[in-house]
Amino acid sequence: MYGFSKEYCQNISLLEYGLEIIGKFIFINLSHTPLKIEDQFSIFMLEDLKNLSKHIDTNFSTTKIHAKCNWKLIMEIVMDPLHIPFVHPSTISTKRPFVPPSSTIIHNKEFNYYRINELSYKTTTSLPHEDENWHPLVESYPSKGTYLEYYFFPNLHFIVPTGGFSFAYCAQFPQEYNLTTINYFYATAKRKVNHRIFPIVNIEAFGFGLRTFLEDVAMMENVQLSANSDLLTGNFGNYEMHIKAWRNFFRDFDYENSNETTLSSK
Numbered sequence: 001m002y003g004f005s006k007e008y009c010q011n012i013s014l015l016e017y018g019l020e021i022i023g024k025f026i027f028i029n030l031s032h033t034p035l036k037i038e039d040q041f042s043i044f045m046l047e048d049l050k051n052l053s054k055h056i057d058t059n060f061s062t063t064k065i066h067a068k069c070n071w072k073l074i075m076e077i078v079m080d081p082l083h084i085p086f087v088h089p090s091t092i093s094t095k096r097p098f099v100p101p102s103s104t105i106i107h108n109k110e111f112n113y114y115r116i117n118e119l120s121y122k123t124t125t126s127l128p129h130e131d132e133n134w135h136p137l138v139e140s141y142p143s144k145g146t147y148l149e150y151y152f153f154p155n156l157h158f159i160v161p162t163g164g165f166s167f168a169y170c171a172q173f174p175q176e177y178n179l180t181t182i183n184y185f186y187a188t189a190k191r192k193v194n195h196r197i198f199p200i201v202n203i204e205a206f207g208f209g210l211r212t213f214l215e216d217v218a219m220m221e222n223v224q225l226s227a228n229s230d231l232l233t234g235n236f237g238n239y240e241m242h243i244k245a246w247r248n249f250f251r252d253f254d255y256e257n258s259n260e261t262t263l264s265s266k
Helices: 006-010 043-053 071-078 197-226 238-252
Strands: 018-022 025-029 061-067 104-107 121-125 147-152 156-160 166-176 179-188
Touching: 018 043, 043 121, 043 147, 043 156, 061 197, 071 166, 071 179, 071 197, 166 197, 179 197
Parallel strands: none
Antiparallel strands: 018 025, 061 179, 104 121, 121 147, 147 156, 156 166, 166 179
């Protein structure tokens, strides 16, 4: 009817994409030549994510945010532990007095990269937390009294607040140089029992986390407004070093035709 040859019709098929399942997380790679997930993220990061997923409850809250700023600005502010009293006076600062982190341990973070999976890393920070009446009702993740943050390069920030009673993540999706779409997710740890308090916990905690994150967004939108074109092409901070290493990788190596995932250390 349409004049297609028999050979052409035999080769018609749906598009296939790379898919990996890590615990409860599904990774879909839209590239025609996807990297193996072990080459994109280190084994220890993937193992942590797999173990974390066992503790996340099946009930969760999620929303989408549109920020009028560059996506890297948002990543920069969430990486700064000292911004809390200046950006969050009406949210986090009302819960407890700000105390600078007593220590932050950065795992697997160097700026002389040799493999692309070294661009993602984990931090553990000694921060206090407030006990809530619902905490005994969940199976908390053993975070050993620290605030855990995972940076899955380039655009996913995964958080386990001190105590391991809840989880959150923010995924940044750049639309334009000054426009970002953000997926925000929140869930408690897995419930031991079903209790009528949990819908209230999810609504209140999700709302509080969202208000806190929107304060970050508002600050970075102001930075975007005041930034000139010369600043936008420069370095914003530590996260920009990750971007430069990423660019160097694609500049210096033809990864589509090679199994090597070595990064330039230049």
